[in-house]
Amino acid sequence: xxxxxxxxxxxxxxxxxxxxxxxxxxxxxxxxxxxxxxxxxxxxxxxxxxxxxxxxxxxxxxxxxxxxxxxxxxxxxxxxxxxxxxxxxxxxxxxxxxxxxxxxxxxxxxxxxxxxxxxxxxxxxxxxxxxxxxxxxxxxxxxxxxxxxxxxxxxxxxxxxxxxxxxxxxxxxxxxxxxxxxxxxxxxxxxxxxxxxxxxxxxxxxxxxxxxxxxxxxxxxxxxxxxxxxxxxxxxxxxxxxxxxxxxxxxxxxxxxxxxxxxxxxxxxxxxxxxxxxxxxx
Numbered sequence: 554x555x556x557x558x559x560x561x562x563x564x565x566x567x568x569x570x571x572x573x574x575x576x577x578x579x580x581x582x583x584x585x586x587x588x589x590x591x592x593x594x595x596x597x598x599x600x601x602x603x604x605x606x607x608x609x610x611x612x613x614x615x616x617x618x619x620x621x622x623x624x625x626x627x628x629x630x631x632x633x634x635x636x637x638x639x640x641x642x643x644x645x646x647x648x649x650x651x652x653x654x655x656x657x658x659x660x661x662x663x664x665x666x667x668x669x670x671x672x673x674x675x676x677x678x679x680x681x682x683x684x685x686x687x688x689x690x691x692x693x694x695x696x697x698x699x700x701x702x703x704x705x706x707x708x709x710x711x712x713x714x715x716x717x718x719x720x721x722x723x724x725x726x727x728x729x730x731x732x733x734x735x736x737x738x739x740x741x742x743x744x745x746x747x748x749x750x751x752x753x754x755x756x757x758x759x760x761x762x763x764x765x766x767x768x769x770x771x772x773x774x775x776x777x778x779x780x781x782x783x784x785x786x787x788x789x790x791x792x793x794x795x796x797x798x799x800x801x802x803x804x805x806x807x808x809x810x811x812x813x814x815x816x817x818x819x820x821x822x823x824x825x826x827x828x829x830x831x832x833x834x835x
Contacts, residue, residue, distance in 0.1 A: 627734050627735075627739075627748065627749065627750020627801075628696070628701065628702055628703035628734050628747070628748040628750065628801055628803075629701075630696065630697075630701070630702045630703070631696055631702060631703040631704060631705035631800050631801055631802075632696030632697060632702050632703075632704060632705060633704075633705050633708070634704055634705075634706065634833065637709065637832045637833040637834070638831075638832050639653055639692060639694070639712070639805070639831040639832050639833065640653060640655070640673075640692055640831040641671065641829075641830065641831075641832075642668050642669070642671055642672050642673050642828075642829055643671055644668075653692055653693065653694055653695070654692065654693050654695075655673070655690070655691070655692050655693075656690070656691055656692075656693060657675070657689065657690050657691075658687065658688070658689050658691075659677065659679075659686065659687055659688035659689060660679070660684075660686050660687070660688070662677065662678065662679075663677070663688070664676065664677035664688050664689065664690055664809075664824065665677070666690050669827075671829055671830075672715070672827045672828060672829035673690075673827070673828050673829070674718075674825070674826070674827050675690045675807070675824060675825075675826045675827075675828060676824060676825050676826075677809060677822075677823075677824040678821055678822070678823050678824070679809070679811050679821060679822045679824075680820070680821055681722065681723075681724070681725075681811060681812055681813075681814050681820040681821065681822060682813075682814070682815070683813060683814070683815045684813070685811070685813055686811040686822075687808065687811075688808065688809045688811065688822075688824065689806050689807060689808035689809065690806065690807050690826075690828070691804055691805060691806030691807065692804055692805050692806070692831060693803065693804040694802050694803055694804050694805075695748075700747060700748070701747045701748065702748070703733070703734055703748050703800075703801040703802055703803055704802040704803070705799070705800050705801070705802070706778070706799045706800075706802050706833050707799040707800045708835075709778075709799070709833035709834060709835055710775075710777050710778070710834055710835050711731075711775060711776050711777035711778050711783070711833070711834060712731055712775075712776055712778075712805055712831065712832070712833055712834070713773060713774060713775040713776065713830070713831075713832060713833075713834045714773070714774055714828055714829070714830060714831040714832075715771050715772070715773050715774075715827075715828070715829040715830045716762070716766060716767065716771070716772050716773075716774055716826065716827070716828060717767075717768065717769060717770060717771040717772065717826070717827045718767060718768075718769070718824075718825045718826035718827045719767060719768070719769075719823070719824075719825050719826075720764075720767050720809065720822070720823070720824055720825075720826070721821075721822070721823045722820060722821050722822035722823055723812075723820055724812035724814070725809065725810070725811060725812065725822035725823075726761065726809075726810040726812075727761070727762040727767065727807065727808065727809055727810065727824075728759045728760060728761055728762065728807075728808050728810055729759070729760045729762055729774075729776060729784070729805070729806070729807055729808075730757040730758065730759050730760070730784055730805065730806050730808070731757065731758070731776065731778065731784055731797045731802065731804075731805050732757045732802070732803045732804040732805065732806065733757065733797050733798045733799075733801045733802050733803055734748050734749060734750040734751070734798065734801035734803055735750055735751050735755070735793065735795065735798050735801065736751050736755050736756060736757040736758065736791055736792070736793070736795075736797075737749035737750065737751050737755055737757070737803060738751050738752070738753055738754060738755045738756075739751070740753060746803075748801075748803050749803075750801070751792075751793070752792075752793070754792055755792050755793065756791065756792050757784065757791060757797070758783070758784035758785035758790075758791035758796065758797055759784050759785060759790075759791070760776055760782075760783070760784040760785070762774070762807075767826070771827075771829075773830075775834055778796065778797045778799040779796040779797065779799075783796060783797065784797060805831065807826070807828065809822055809824045
């Protein structure tokens with residue numbers, strides 16, 4: 554069984570690609586983030602847990618200090634995206650819309666995210682051992698330059714993306730999350746994410762990406778915000794146990810769920826993914 558524990562990072566970076574640290578690291582950036590969770594796993598079609606990585610670069614301003622008495626947390630304002638496109642990866646900086654950005658996170662070696670022609674290739678190799686590993690790639694969503702506003706995607710049904718590649722290794726799995734303010738713990742990062750409005754221990758709903766959805770053939774995966782096929786319905790729980798709030802979006806992410814096993818590091822999880830055309834859909 555894959556044991557996914559609470560882990561979170563936040564960040565606001567300049568547009569482009571960034572790599573962030575793993576557990577125990579602090580950040581001097583503001584932006585979006587959400588917590589991890591406990592989930593089930595054990596097979597390539599199994600479910601894992603999720604957490605978000607942070608990002609590096611220039612920061613905005615915080616609207617409060619999460620966890621402090623009387624602190625103001627959560628996004629009071631959500632801005633409508635300029636278009637349905639989130640990340641086209643059409644240009645070297647990711648082809649991302651205004652106030653969107655990418656990040657990677659995890660233990661060393663961290664995933665690499667290399668932009669190509671209309672896609673990003675995410676790669677990582679992790680030894681399976683007695684330690685839980687959290688490896689992932691994501692896109693943060695900021696409604697404004699200061700990183701204090703969420704993104705309002707409620708005029709859309711959900712988020713879609715094109716996926717191809719491979720994930721190999723016994724017990725290795727993959728999950729996808731749509732992150733929002735209510736499922737983000739404001740005290741789980743330093744400094745607190747000004748958009749996070751959840752209670753301590755909050756984490757985003759998650760959706761298992763099955764083995765049949767990861768192959769050399771490009772597959773368009775559509776993930777609705779609510780209902781059948783949405784995060785938490787087939788990938789694991791959420792805290793609070795509510796659906797994604799499309800009016801207060803803070804990001805999306807893909808995570809490799811690495812099982813915990815005392816096999817002396819003889820087995821690996823190998824991630825080689827191509828992600829493209831990340832967008833809202835109706």
